[in-house]
Amino acid sequence: MSAGQLPRWVDYGLIPVLNLVAAFLVSGLVVILIGESPIEAVQILLWGSLGFGEGIGFTLFYATNFIFTGLAVAVAFHAGLFNIGGEGQAYIGGLGVAWACLLLDHYVPWWVTMPLAVAGAALMGAAWAFIPAWLQATRGSHVVITTIMFNFIAASLMVYLLVNVMSEPGSMQPETRTFEDGGRLPFLNDMMPWVDFGTAPVNFSLILAILACIAVWLIIWRTRLGYEIRSFGANASAAVYAGIDPVRTIIITMLISGALAGMMAINEIMGSQHRLLIEFVTGYGFVGIAVALMGRAHPVGIVLAAILFGMLYQGGAELSFEIPAITRDMIVVIQGLVILFAGALEHMFRPFLIQAFAVGRGAAAQAG
Amino acid sequence: MKKLFMLSAAAAMMMSVGAMAEDFKPAVLYDLGGKFDKSFNEAAYTGAQKFKEDTGIEYRDFEIQNDAQREQAMRNFAKRGMSPIVAIGFAQANAVEKVAKEFPDIQFAIVDMVVDLPNVRSIVFKEHEGSYIVGMLAAMASETGKVGFVGGMDIPLIRKFACGYKQGVMAANAQAEIFENMTGTTGAAWNDPVKGGELAKSQFDRGADIVYHAAGGTGIGVLQAAADAGKLGIGVDSNQNGLHPGSVLTSMLKRVDVAVYQAFEDAKNDIWTSGFEVLGLAEGGVDWALDDNNAPLISDDMKAAVEKASAGIISGEIVVHDYMSDQSCPF
Numbered sequence: 001m002s003a004g005q006l007p008r009w010v011d012y013g014l015i016p017v018l019n020l021v022a023a024f025l026v027s028g029l030v031v032i033l034i035g036e037s038p039i040e041a042v043q044i045l046l047w048g049s050l051g052f053g054e055g056i057g058f059t060l061f062y063a064t065n066f067i068f069t070g071l072a073v074a075v076a077f078h079a080g081l082f083n084i085g086g087e088g089q090a091y092i093g094g095l096g097v098a099w100a101c102l103l104l105d106h107y108v109p110w111w112v113t114m115p116l117a118v119a120g121a122a123l124m125g126a127a128w129a130f131i132p133a134w135l136q137a138t139r140g141s142h143v144v145i146t147t148i149m150f151n152f153i154a155a156s157l158m159v160y161l162l163v164n165v166m167s168e169p170g171s172m173q174p175e176t177r178t179f180e181d182g183g184r185l186p187f188l189n190d191m192m193p194w195v196d197f198g199t200a201p202v203n204f205s206l207i208l209a210i211l212a213c214i215a216v217w218l219i220i221w222r223t224r225l226g227y228e229i230r231s232f233g234a235n236a237s238a239a240v241y242a243g244i245d246p247v248r249t250i251i252i253t254m255l256i257s258g259a260l261a262g263m264m265a266i267n268e269i270m271g272s273q274h275r276l277l278i279e280f281v282t283g284y285g286f287v288g289i290a291v292a293l294m295g296r297a298h299p300v301g302i303v304l305a306a307i308l309f310g311m312l313y314q315g316g317a318e319l320s321f322e323i324p325a326i327t328r329d330m331i332v333v334i335q336g337l338v339i340l341f342a343g344a345l346e347h348m349f350r351p352f353l354i355q356a357f358a359v360g361r362g363a364a365a366q367a368g
Numbered sequence: 369m370k371k372l373f374m375l376s377a378a379a380a381m382m383m384s385v386g387a388m389a390e391d392f393k394p395a396v397l398y399d400l401g402g403k404f405d406k407s408f409n410e411a412a413y414t415g416a417q418k419f420k421e422d423t424g425i426e427y428r429d430f431e432i433q434n435d436a437q438r439e440q441a442m443r444n445f446a447k448r449g450m451s452p453i454v455a456i457g458f459a460q461a462n463a464v465e466k467v468a469k470e471f472p473d474i475q476f477a478i479v480d481m482v483v484d485l486p487n488v489r490s491i492v493f494k495e496h497e498g499s500y501i502v503g504m505l506a507a508m509a510s511e512t513g514k515v516g517f518v519g520g521m522d523i524p525l526i527r528k529f530a531c532g533y534k535q536g537v538m539a540a541n542a543q544a545e546i547f548e549n550m551t552g553t554t555g556a557a558w559n560d561p562v563k564g565g566e567l568a569k570s571q572f573d574r575g576a577d578i579v580y581h582a583a584g585g586t587g588i589g590v591l592q593a594a595a596d597a598g599k600l601g602i603g604v605d606s607n608q609n610g611l612h613p614g615s616v617l618t619s620m621l622k623r624v625d626v627a628v629y630q631a632f633e634d635a636k637n638d639i640w641t642s643g644f645e646v647l648g649l650a651e652g653g654v655d656w657a658l659d660d661n662n663a664p665l666i667s668d669d670m671k672a673a674v675e676k677a678s679a680g681i682i683s684g685e686i687v688v689h690d691y692m693s694d695q696s697c698p699f
Contacts, residue, residue, distance in 0.1 A: 058440065062436075156553040158553075159521070159554070160553070163523055163524060173481070174524070178462070199440075201436060268436075272435075273435060273462075275462075277435065278459075278523075282400070282435065283434070284434075317433065317440065317441070321441065324429070327403075
């Protein structure tokens with residue numbers, strides 16, 4: 001092992017744990033500042049997210065959203081692209097889901113509607129990512145700028161559609177009618193009688209999310225396309241020299257990324273809300289960036305990071321419910337600290353650890 | 369609104385407090401905008417807070433972060449036996465419907481939407497009536513004959529404000545020109561004072577001298593721009609006359625605070641009623657604000673005219689078009 005390298009368990013186990021601990025310590029200081037007990041806060045957070053069936057259900061429900069948006073960001077990462085349009089792609093993905101459900105829910109059972117809804121979500125999400133991708137590939141318009149602009153266009157388009165076209169006549173709410181049973185995914189609670197998720201909306205989408213993880217792993221690490229994507233991300237000019245078509249790679253990567261983001265809508269629209277409503281994405285697309293960073297753009301890491309963020313969402317809700325002094329903005333601060341330490345300051349502890357391990361190894365060598 | 373408060377105060381005196389206080393646990397659930405949005409949700413908070421001050425009874429509240437939390441929080445309240453649970457905002461309707469069915473013994477109230485269940489009180493406001501009145505005031509106070517409207521997010525509810533306002537303007541001055549702008553299409557449109565100010569300025573540049581906002585926190589920028597330009601603004605939801613004394617013509621009051629206070633009060637006094645509650649001018653649910661800050665701006669003629677119009681609306685002589693009734697505005 002050369003100097004500066006760390007054992008894998010340190011890289012993938014110890015460093016993330018240290019980052020998390022640091023984030024929680026700083027959060028604890030903030031909790032102390034507002035005059036509450038941080039120990040109690042952590043207890044409530046853990047109990048609220050993992051302590052009982054319904055809490056676990058909600059944690060997994062949020063995690064499902066984060067897996068999709070996290071995978072979307074990760075796939076783009078591998079090609080060196082930074083897709084921050086997950087928010088808009090998921091929003092538009094909802095349109096595809098809603099069309100499938102509104103068309104079919106009266107006539108067929110959910111498992112007939114589902115593949116079409118998934119296809120609709122993926123197609124719409126991919127379509128929304130296509131224009132930024134095409135602009136990046138052929139005109140050099142930076143994908144960061146265009147995808148974030150497309151988030152706003154998506155919001156405008158959806159408001160227009162929900163207010164003027166798709167809303168129920170006579171209803172004040174900017175949303176479609178509620179889907180019948182044919183447009184609803186079964187809750188895990190109903191599918192698996194031996195678990196008790198209470199009223200938590202965790203549903204069949206979780207299984208879709210796991211399948212998506214496997215598919216992403218296969219595509220990125222086991223196909224020619226994945227090799228092209230990774231080569232392009234590692235060194236674009238070398239990849240072009242090696243005969244990889246940059247336009248094709250950028251566009252296909254972004255289409256996959258957009259499709260994954262769009263599929264988040266399955267969980268929210270078909271799985272939980274059972275109607276298309278305004279602003280249902282509420283930031284899941286952006287949190288996906290943090291999830292992908294924390295999960296090192298690997299499906300396994302993304303699942304773990306998604307569960308962590310699911311815990312923060314669910315535990316955080318319980319926390320602000322139990323301790324009214326800790327408002328939802330405080331929860332955002334805690335989430336922000338986790339992102340800061342786990343994402344941006346990812347390598348903060350690395351030099352110390354390298355030193356510590358070098359010293360340890362040196363001592364061991366001498367003793368031996 | 370005074371009437372409402374006096375009624376409830378009298379009712380409170382008749383009952384001995386204390387007796388119910390121990391097992392009486394009211395709760396409020398705010399919408400995505402958050403408790404301190406300087407507007408709609410904050411009005412609910414003000415009502416709940418006033419109830420707490422008047423009676424000494426604690427209440428619980430919760431600010432949701434996403435849609436999944438609506439049902440979750442409502443259920444959490446209900447499981448702990450909290451009642452009444454007042455949900456603020458039309459977006460809560462589906463959650464109220466679901467949870468109210470699961471807990472038939474608990475009283476629910478929802479503001480701005482109708483949920484037809486035996487244990488739910490639905491409180492809706494006739495914002496178009498209040499907007500009509502301030503529209504008349506705007507038209508009468510305007511020297512250029514041009515007035516403006518700045519809305520928050522472009523949703524039917526805000527178009528309802530705009531439509532009532534236009535009708536009111538036209539009623540006072542049929543030749544008037546009205547500029548209408550919405551701030552945006554996302555929730556951020558409720559809290560973008562900079563853009564609100566820019567929209568107001570552009571309307572002033574086109575000749576408007578009075579601007580009405582129905583835009584939550586965005587409206588703070590609208591009123592600021594009006595004050596800076598030496599023009600007049602019109603506030604909304606809460607009484608915003610005092611924000612820039614002399615530069616706010618009036619405020620269209622939407623008494624969400626009274627609705628919340630009353631729901632708590634009725635439940636406490638065991639005179640809870642479920643069903644429809646439509647609060648318009650007649651019920652004191654909407655009104656226009658007149659206080660020391662804007663008294664010099666309102667002439668006696670203007671006052672007389674709007675009082676006549678109010679009486680006309682209450683008696684049914686004047687019908688203010690409700691945008692929600694046919695999703696269109698004839699003006």
